[in-house]
Amino acid sequence: MSSTEERPATRPQVVLATNNPKKLRELRAVVEAAELPIAILGLSDVEQYEEPAETERTFEGNALIKARTCALRTGIPALADDSGIEVDVLNNCPGVRSARWAGPECDDEANNDLLLRQISDVPLGERTARFVCAMAFVVPDGMEGMRQAETVRREWSGDIAFERHGENGFGYDPIFCPDDAPDHDGRRLTSAELDPEDKNRISHRGQAVEAILPIMAGLLNLKLASEHAARPEGEDETEETADAAIS
Numbered sequence: 075m076s077s078t079e080e081r082p083a084t085r086p087q088v089v090l091a092t093n094n095p096k097k098l099r100e101l102r103a104v105v106e107a108a109e110l111p112i113a114i115l116g117l118s119d120v121e122q123y124e125e126p127a128e129t130e131r132t133f134e135g136n137a138l139i140k141a142r143t144c145a146l147r148t149g150i151p152a153l154a155d156d157s158g159i160e161v162d163v164l165n166n167c168p169g170v171r172s173a174r175w176a177g178p179e180c181d182d183e184a185n186n187d188l189l190l191r192q193i194s195d196v197p198l199g200e201r202t203a204r205f206v207c208a209m210a211f212v213v214p215d216g217m218e219g220m221r222q223a224e225t226v227r228r229e230w231s232g233d234i235a236f237e238r239h240g241e242n243g244f245g246y247d248p249i250f251c252p253d254d255a256p257d258h259d260g261r262r263l264t265s266a267e268l269d270p271e272d273k274n275r276i277s278h279r280g281q282a283v284e285a286i287l288p289i290m291a292g293l294l295n296l297k298l299a300s301e302h303a304a305r306p307e308g309e310d311e312t313e314e315t316a317d318a319a320i321s
Contacts, residue, residue, distance in 0.1 A: 085113045086294050091144035091154035093117050093125070096244040097279075101155070104274045104283040111296055115150070123147040133157065133170060133208035134225045141210040142223060149214055151294065153286070157207040157279060159246045161189070161234060163196050169206075172246070186238065186249050193234060205230040205250060205265075207278040209286045213293045224289045228281035233262075240266025243273065252276070 090101050098116050105114055126143040128136040136156035144152035158172025168175040168189070176184035193201060208227045231253045238248040240263070247266035254276055255263040265273055274280040291297065 085111050086296070087113045087115055087150050088290070088294075089115045089117065089120055089144050089148055089150050089152045091117060091140045091152045094244070097155070100243075100270075100274060100279060101153070101283065103270070104280050105153075105287075107274070108284070108287050110287060110291060112290075112294065117144075120148045120150065128156065128170070131170060133206050134210070134227060136170060137208040137210035137225060138212070138223055141212040145212040145214055151211065151213040151290075153209065153211050153290070155207055155209045155279060155282065157205065157245075159189075159203055159205055159250065161193065161201075161203040163193055163200060163202075182245055186246060189234065189246070190237070190249060196234075198233075198236075201234040203232060203234050203250065205232075205246070205278040207282040209279075209282040211286055211290050211293070222293065224286065224293070226282055226285040226289070228278050228285060230265075230276070230278035230281070232265075235261075235264055238266075239264045240268075242266045242268065242270055 088105075090098055090105075092098050092101070102114050105112075123143070126139050128139060130136045130139060133156040137154050140154035140156065141152045144150075144154060156170065158169055160166040160169055168185070172185070174180060176188040206227065206229050208225055210223060210225045212223045232255070233251045233253075235249045235251050240248050243266045248264055250265050251262040252265055252268075253262075255265065255268060257263070258267075265277065
């Protein structure tokens, strides 16, 4: 390449602040489908740091903890989510404890087993639940110790199945039947039975990424494809702007 030849512009980097490979794959797919011109990194692509404790009582608070810590430690804009499931008959539990519902060292299978046992006697029609995803985007703003933060929250309503179905997804996907899932053999499909692309389009996490894309584009001074540039009219949203010192 000659010195007079114009070099291609370097795409801005964004770190997805998660070590969950399935969540990382799902988040990457949604962001990349929007054709936002950014280079998406995982935590394995940046200098390692100790992950923060998720001490907040809200999904939004925990998402901000993860995104702020990542942006502070790496110096790169960070996108993080905190998500879980709320079951009405359990007073919205597991909630922010969804990943640790069966104990600190538990896995998805143990969490699903415990939840199914806890509502085993709850009849159809009273097993209502929702997946919740809060997404936080944090950008170093050029001032030492300062970060600009934005959050959005989206929900995906449905019911808890009586047993597992499906192999896709992760977490509580095999026992969650979304309201907008198709029927099969007299029952609604679980989110683990949905095609991954279909799930990403309608899920709580997919909706949250769609909602935060215009914010990301604005803060990074990028052009967003027109179909992602505006949120659906009348859609509920939660956004927070914070310029907070981080010591």
